[in-house]
Amino acid sequence: MQNTLSKYTTKNLVLSALFTAIVAVCAQISIQIGPVPFTLQVLAIFLASLILPPKYAFLSLLVYDLLGAVGVPVFAGFTGGLSKFVGPTGGYLIAFPIAAFVTSYINTKKPIKNEAANASAALILGLVIIYTFGFLYLSWAANMTLKKAFAAGVAPFIIPDIIKLAIAYFLARAIKSRKVLNIA
Template identity: 40%
Template sequence: MNKKSERLRILLKCSIFAAITAILAQIEIPLPLIPISGQTLAVGIAATILGSRHGALAMVCYAAIGAVGLPVFAGFSGGPQVLVGPSGGYIFGFIAAAYVTGLILEKTKFTIRMAFLANIVGMIVTLLFGTVQLKIVLDLGWNAAIVAGVYPFIVVGLIKAYLASWIGITVRQRLIQAKLITAPKKEIA
């Protein structure tokens, strides 16, 4: 396969996961400041299937599509005002979380157990980015930012981390079997 067609395949995979993230973003439970949405589930699935670089690239595509105004963020919102608003830190955190989650899996084994651990670390990264921006934008103290930006997401985040692990590993193994993606030499399918 030549470089041009390989780049096109990567771009298509990343675009598909950006679209999946946009769809899951619309599944939400409203909360006073930041809603619980399906976005982080999509981030974990993308990182588990695509790995660090391509998972992060998928989230960059997602953030860029939303930044230009397409309503892909939670609640069918979009535009740069979302990225600089109270929930913007979480969106930036998706990029870092996808990279970190994928990197942990690339350095270990692609098992559900390791994927769950990697997705928990990714969840922590997302919450860290989100809480910092929430604190800055709303001029909250650290305690108030943590209460609003972390606590409501812990239980649901653990459930989504497990689901992302299970779905991601299952789909990844099937894609490898169908020869749609290649497994690293060290990976046990």
């Protein structure tokens, strides 16, 4: 029994590290469109959330944040450092591990109607968590009204992020169905 448990723990730790790296790479695919850049982080975060168990999804994004906090240039534009957590995008960074955990947790529960409905609900809630932390923090950090922070930090991203959620869902299904990562 111990050997089986160790195997799955090791596998999940390795997958967590892999997703930490994937999020870091996706952060570099970035277009600055105001105080919050357009990146592919959301795609990678939600792919990790659909594949990893909740605590490992959380761990993956926590490690990403910690690497960035100590100065490893994993954040958008090859940046890092604690200053990113008090800047305009700090709320998004703080929300990433929370959203990953919640999304993975809901996704792993017995489906409400079916697997697609469960995953959709999980993904949308995760995105709402990121948006809520992000734009509230943006409002504070950039001294903006809530309306302006929403216009700058949420509104331009809604449609692209919904597309990223759909891509993450279909990629996760394809990976799981082919047992590419030996995930059942």
